[in-house]
Amino acid sequence: MSLPPDYSNEIQSLTRQVIQHQPNDILQFCANFFNRRLESQRAEFLLSQRHSNYKGSTALPETSFPGSNPFGTSPGTGFMNRLEEEDETDTLASPAASSAAAAAMANPQGNHPSKSHFGNFLGFGASKSTHQHQFADADSQTFPTNYNLNRRTSVSAESLNPASSAHDNWSPPYHHKSEEQLARLKTAVSGNFLFSHLDDDQFSQVLGALQEKPIPTKGIKVIQQGDVGDYFYVVEKGSFDVYVNPSGKLEPGPDGLGKKVSTVGPGGSFGELALMYNAPRAATVISNEPSTLWALDRVTFRRILMDSAFQRRRMYEGFLEEVPLLSGLTPYERSKIADALETKKFPPGTTIIREGDVGESFYMLESGEAEVYKRGIDKPVKRYKKGDYFGELALLNDAPRAASVISTTEVKVATLGKDGFQRLLGPVEGIMRRNDPSKRPEGDSIDPLAKEA
């Protein structure tokens, strides 16, 4: 049973709002939140209806696919038929398909006259002899006409190297913001999927790194279509028009901007692809009045994400090394487990595991403190702090928990279930057995890189 990601995103951003505003009337606050979300989604939708190709607040082209079912049944066809059809109605053919390639395509037929190797399996349509033009129609249903059939270009961002950043002692830039500004920024980016997966620390680092960029007058081109993209922008105040030239870049002359596709106001944002890699800008954005933007560059954004992921993984690997039950893990296996560990947060006073329950998961304490209680003893029998672990026997068997663990502060734990562990590495018994050479089966290496270990 997993929740839909849309739901989790909404709830997470609601949670952030609640934490921030600490409302007295929770119910009214939540209702207002969802009404606002609904309103902005509807506005976006209506905008995208009006300019069927473009979306309001993001200023980037949007497609009509996959609005309708892209897999509408099409009458299939034998390969030769299709080849003729493509040569005649060339609207969908790839430019890669030169006549030389066409000649080559006839060859497999020649070698195997009896059967076709291509798309004629049941359900994509049984073979049927029809007039050529109908094939073209059917195909344009199956493939949206704007589907890109060209060779796709590889992309890559700047090389990021965590080992050297630890050495450099890099810390993200911090630009002070007022509480109100922070609140507005949070709302502005909460709908963006690049931000919705961040944990609290990453999120506040990213918000801190946003830099104020005053736009003094009307008519300033903040980004130009076709230019390299390095920054993502959030509008603090003012407004901006978004233009797209069908040629793919800003041209000289009065019509060089192309068509106006939308306007972005406070709380809107644009240029988020620049947070992934350097791609040519898809639109030109011009100020309508004196305005203020917040700007974030790609290297800073990705480095914040990388550094925290890197540090967390190394911390988990370090914790795992301390668990005697798992001392047989190779570095390769430890890194796989570290990758699979899930972070959970509990408020003070939470019973994380309960004595007598069936144990299913193993926990490592990442931050905060917890106490261990046993039935019949009213004082805690043990205290846990950062780096301590508990419940590891659950990986081994279904025996009931031998004690309860209750958080005394807010705690963050890294946890993994028995099923997760077994899915990755098999039963933990097998790993323990490795420590005992007499029981080691010949050549049974789970670790493909065992030679490194």
Added chain:
Amino acid sequence: MAAAVHKLLHPHSHAHAQPEPKQSEAHPEPAHAEAQQASNEKREDEKQKVAQWVDQKQPLSPNEIHQDPDKKVVGHSSRVLRQEDFELIKTLGTGTFARVWLVRFNNAQGSDRDKVFALKVLRKVDVIRLKQVEHVRNERNVLSAVAGHPFITTMVASFQDHDSLYMLLEYCPGGEVFSYLRRARRFNEPTSQFYGAEIVLILEYLHEKEGVAYRDLKPENILIDAEGHLKLVDFGFAKKVENRETYTLCGTPEYLAPEVIRNTGHGTAVDWWAFGILIYEFLVGQPPFWDQNPMKIYEQIVEGRVRFPSAMSPEARDLISGLCTVDTSKRLGNIKGGASAVKSHPWFRNIDWDALYNRKVRGPIVPHLRGPADARNFDDYEPESGNREPYSKELREKWDEYFKDF
């Protein structure tokens, strides 16, 4: 190494730490005629060995491939070969900083005229300008390590001269799987299974023998050889990751794995994700996540909900769902068993894996060729522009150290 690479990508921040340039170590200019002659003999000897290999093209077993590249017949760094040894016949492809030529040995006579190669030429100055030094080094080293695998384009040798880097590769006359797929629109199940199975063998070897993540799987990077088998090309993003995750975003938008987009660290599991996308594209004719706006593609990928055409077989759906699983701890190929869990999936039940590795199974598309040097399956490209930025003395002193293994 990590620090060295960082230095190389951010030269200004470490300007004081530049290594002393070695005086053109790779290409000594012998003062004496005697040494010259010895070098020429070595060169002829090398050319003969290379010609012999291309004649037989015997794939190596996994253990043979895995040995020290200097002991293998293929994949070594040649100190004697030069561009002048080759006749450039036709351009097979171009990139932003590389051009691939169909070549044969100069003055080849008779049947030797059929012994052709693909020569990938990279201009050092462009490699540096486009910040691809690390990727080019990775490419050469990975290709050297894997040379001899039946389904990876074999790098016969690599060499360099004062301003360029060269990779002498085996020639695959069938062209890209991409071209066949686009013209056919989609492949049927047996064809997809055959190609899929050969890719599984490649990933199994790269991940489990070499600890290498390929990171750019797509039909454009898979060629068909004269016998109809696949050859994986373009190792520009391949990286030896072993038991450490890596963070640099690279790949092709439709094929990026969720963990690459989210920058949480990635490893060989990204190739299994991309493999699921590839099978889907084979069967359907387009990848599962697509939009004109790349950010919308990424949003769909991170969400990870694959929609299948109603006609797709349950086995194919199950395989693709297993591979395209956002949670890497549940992703087929990355979970217990690794590649062998993929190989034992019911969708591959008709595959004889040993026979396949040994190329005993006939490929579904065997290109019809007028001879080994036929280049009809490759498009025509614009000739190379004449004016090239020179590789200056300053650049050489700063960078040649990083190319010394080439």
